[in-house]
Amino acid sequence: MQLPLNIAAHGSESLQQQITQQIRSLIHDGRLAPGARMPATRELASDLGVSRNTVIAAFQRLVAEGCLESREPVGTFVAQRIIIDRPAPGLAHPAAAVRHDTGAHRPQPRLRLPQHWQAHHVARPHAGQVALDFWVGRPDARLFPLRTWSMLLTRALHSQAHQLCEYGDPQGLLALREAIVSHVGATRGIATDAGRVLITNGIQEGLSLLAQLLIAPGVEVAVEDPCYMGASRVFAAHGAVLAGVPVDEQGMRTQALPRRAALAYVTPSHQYPLGGTLPLTRRRALLAWARECGAYVLEDDYDSDFFYDRAPLLALKSLDEHDQVVYLGTFSKTLGAGLRIGYMVLPRSLCQAAVNAKVMLNNSQSWLEQAALAAFMAEGGYEQHVRRLRRLYAARRDHLRTALAQWLPHWQVQGAGSGMHLVASVPADAAPVHEMERAAHAQGVGIYGVERGNGQLLDVAPEHPWRRIVLLGYASLDEPQISDALLRLRQALA
């Protein structure tokens, strides 16, 4: 297959940009169909008279956008799940096209989702396939406080069953918001009140509401590079231009923040996916930047209940003198994602708009689990549960670190100071990470590179160091399982 590309050697845009844009257009127009196989990079480079690295970089950018899919070692393909912007007539209604293909039917309504609106995948990709899964951000179901929870549900149900039949407060159950105010005050240093808290269906819904409020097409959003894909894809789907800010072992390199961004999205407690904790100097720099640019900062504090080696750094929001930070928290990591309860602590300027947006979106959260959680927190059970998890997860992390040092001594560990996963940099002379993923899978072990683990790397450099890391979520595996997994992993990689 020869692609109809037209590359100008001395154009105002780089060769790589021209290739990227033209292929993207071919896909958008439907001239390259979903699932179509792309030419080999070597061939295309030779056709166009450019270096192969230029083509590789363009392909990688398109893979990152979700336009292409790499299925190594077979080749690169146009993504299957692309949502088309302007369906060909009849495509939106296949039945219609078949029945009345001679008819005078009008153009179908177009789907508005842009090309790159592909979904991330938070559910375990290998559930039921691998015995020992280092999938990231997953708590241990064996530690769920089942008996207490069951009692709390029953109690709420029998004391206030009429709540099942009413629409709840769109901002969230007041008792839960009050419990959250106490919790974030005591553990994260955030002074707020229940009027500033909005209960959401997980942090993901908080991000969606904020994107709806704050992102118009073309708005620049600063994100960590790599960042959490569940966030970056929501921003992109609302038309944001993503400006990647490089990340090192301490999180976002704040001196590289772009001046034009209207928003910055950060994970200061435990950078996703690389695991760094943003130091105080960078936090202050980030807030000063936001102040100067008139930007909001979205602080995603997804697993901040777990600091192991030192007192937890308080939330960025606790330093937020100018009310520019939206704090996003969740119970998915301490209780479970199946509850779908998260929350935001909002700047005063966004409260009313966010609550209105929540009403428009889905009226409110379901009542019962909010009520159980509010009681669990108010009665002290939640803090006790988190303390227990922290102790157990610290032991698992220590065990994993020791096992890695023993069995895979060339892997360098970072990001282990907090959270529920650590990051291992694999040596440059080892196999590529996607091959390791496959080999581990064959031995019943789930490990994940940045992209398989819902990290999005915007920098397309093929030899980028963050392409050589493995994410190891240890919270759901006990010590014997971790030992077993490491032994199998070592065999798989031998």
Add this chain to the structure above:
Amino acid sequence: MQLPLNIAAHGSESLQQQITQQIRSLIHDGRLAPGARMPATRELASDLGVSRNTVIAAFQRLVAEGCLESREPVGTFVAQRIIIDRPAPGLAHPAAAVRHDTGAHRPQPRLRLPQHWQAHHVARPHAGQVALDFWVGRPDARLFPLRTWSMLLTRALHSQAHQLCEYGDPQGLLALREAIVSHVGATRGIATDAGRVLITNGIQEGLSLLAQLLIAPGVEVAVEDPCYMGASRVFAAHGAVLAGVPVDEQGMRTQALPRRAALAYVTPSHQYPLGGTLPLTRRRALLAWARECGAYVLEDDYDSDFFYDRAPLLALKSLDEHDQVVYLGTFSKTLGAGLRIGYMVLPRSLCQAAVNAKVMLNNSQSWLEQAALAAFMAEGGYEQHVRRLRRLYAARRDHLRTALAQWLPHWQVQGAGSGMHLVASVPADAAPVHEMERAAHAQGVGIYGVERGNGQLLDVAPEHPWRRIVLLGYASLDEPQISDALLRLRQALA
């Protein structure tokens, strides 16, 4: 206050349009502040040299859009809750403005919500204030199958607790989708499969997802006039141009459907708010229109489990040969809105896009109540519960009709054939409906005109017949309560 309006007597736009647009601009620009009192219509009409009715009609349009609020008898005001499109510097961050008012700070990010993105209110406005509330669409909490539900929750929790700790299927729990397929097949005549069903946080979330997929700014959406405000406001917030199609006692007058619309939103089983059931001829006309225009039809079947006097008309979706109808259902009316479980049956062309949008939005629904509901349906308890409700609600409806005929014989009843509310047209010489609402409230009875009851009337004619109707939701009141309410109502209106 004199408004800076500039009205041309012979312009291309009507006087009313000019007034509406110019006032809207003054509000958008912030020249008319939230909460500001508008001049009296008589005064303004005299200033502008136009008839008072023209000014009244312009004000009513702006009230319908959410730009103005009528607080009779005090006057008309700029809406308090308006969300401004372009905040004045410092407004988005009040703290910043105060602290650094000399500073070189940049423009704040703008909020994207348009002016008219005001929230509807599904929670009872007078909860705790009126003893006898005819609030619409509210089931009787005393009839909730509490013991069974509690047992089902406990069973699900103890047999599959690990589901609490995982992200669920974004499309919804398979067992629930399968139960829904059986339910809509048996009761609504819809032939589908679990792959076409998406579980949502109520119908409202389904509408939001569809608006996100299908509505770009300027897209024309045909809605019933009056229609359900929770729908029309979501469409408007996504930039839709609403084309109102008049409604009579049989629902939407389909011969008035506009040719340019890309979508039609309808409530065929029990028109919201007027209560008509769309006859088969109009259903066929609607589908033929959709076929010719290449439009999708959104069928909101919010209370279709309750047909009383004849076999239920099957869903519009059951006639959908060309796969153009999205069917939206809910458990809010048969179990309770506090569960937040609804669903869509999607055309094949929208399935993948809708599931992707759900992932982006909030990953998935919470697990536990989905599991309990799936079991309740699979084991036959749900159908039994609905049959019981249908019998009891029919008796309440009959009782209300009889009581109305006896105590308020001049009120004409319509829309009583199905659903959970009926509609009474009050005589033209009676007090205005908003005064009746207040008088009833003073006697401990909640009754609702079209707009207080979340109906949106797009036609601004001040003497429109649908401004003289009262919505009476009877499902949550038993017969003695209905008698008591009618006696009080009669006293209030005497």
